[in-house]
Amino acid sequence: MxxxxxxxxxxxxxxxxxxxxxxxxxxxxxxxxxxxxxxxxxxxxxxxxxxxxxxxxSTDAKPWTLAPSLDSFRRVFEQQDFGRYFVNSLLVAGTVVLASALIAFLAATAVTRFRFKFRTTLLIMFLVAQMVPVEALTIPLFFQMRDFGQLNTLGSLILPHIAFSLPFAIWMLRGFVKAVPEALEEAAYIDGASRTRFLWQILFPLVFPGLVATSVFSFISTWNDFLFAKTFLISDTSQSTLPMALLVFFKPDENDWGGIMAASTVMTIPVLVFFVLVQRRLVSGLGGAVKD
Missing domain, CATH: 1.20.5 (Single alpha-helices involved in coiled-coils or other helix-helix interfaces)
Known part of the structure; x- marks a missing residue:
């Protein structure tokens, strides 16, 4: 040849x-x-x-400006309680991200590693819950928050967002947990590791990329929420979040579009910062985690 x-x-x-x-x-x-x-x-x-x-x-909109001005941003930061709204948004989004990640990790491990009755039914329920429109559940959630005494509190925003973040997070983390070979778990037990130690010192680092991805989803959906904030915070404006601050610039006679765009830009910055901080973990896989 x-x-x-x-x-x-x-x-x-x-x-x-x-x-x-x-x-x-x-x-x-x-x-x-x-x-x-x-x-x-x-x-x-x-x-x-x-x-x-x-x-x-101006009716002649141009995709540039030769006289940039920071007046719109000045009006945004001069708004009363703008700093409080910002802190409230951070508190709500941070709590939802941490709580949903922890619960989803434990739940995904349970439905993947353990065999129990109605496990498949439970997974289907998670999927069905993800398909239900948020708008269809807003009124029932309002009455539920009222019965729990959570109206006009940040808890009325945290609890629903955790509930809506969990189905997606559990389904996504289930794939990461399933990708970890059971032989690795058996080897850890042979070496004397307890189930708790395997869970947090071995399994948790391996599924961490999935946790980061679900955290990005939870953070963005919670940070940009307007529907729940408008529905559940009906009288106490001190508990409002940043999306509610946009209402200040909507006026009956003429909307302050400069203030609306400036406030929207300020709201976008934390999301970009959060994404930049975690973007290296989003594409991380399990390659090299198990060596021959």
């Missing part, structure tokens, strides 16, 4: 590269177009926050 020489190999590799190159360029161009489409609303939001009032109210 004849073998390809060095020159033939190089020509073959070069031709293969030329064949693949048009497809690669098309994929890169498509990704760039999608990125521009997704980023344009964010750009327009920041641009509107920096535009002076005259340009925002």
């Amino acid at each position: 004849s073998a390809l020489g060095p020159d033939s190999s190089r020509r073959y590799a070069g031709s293969a590269f030329r064949v693949r190159r048009p497809g690669r360029l098309l994929a890169e161009a498509s990704a760039l177009i999608v990125a521009v489409v997704v980023a344009f609303p964010l750009y327009w939001m920041v641009l509107s926050a920096l535009k002076p009032a005259g340009e925002i109210q």
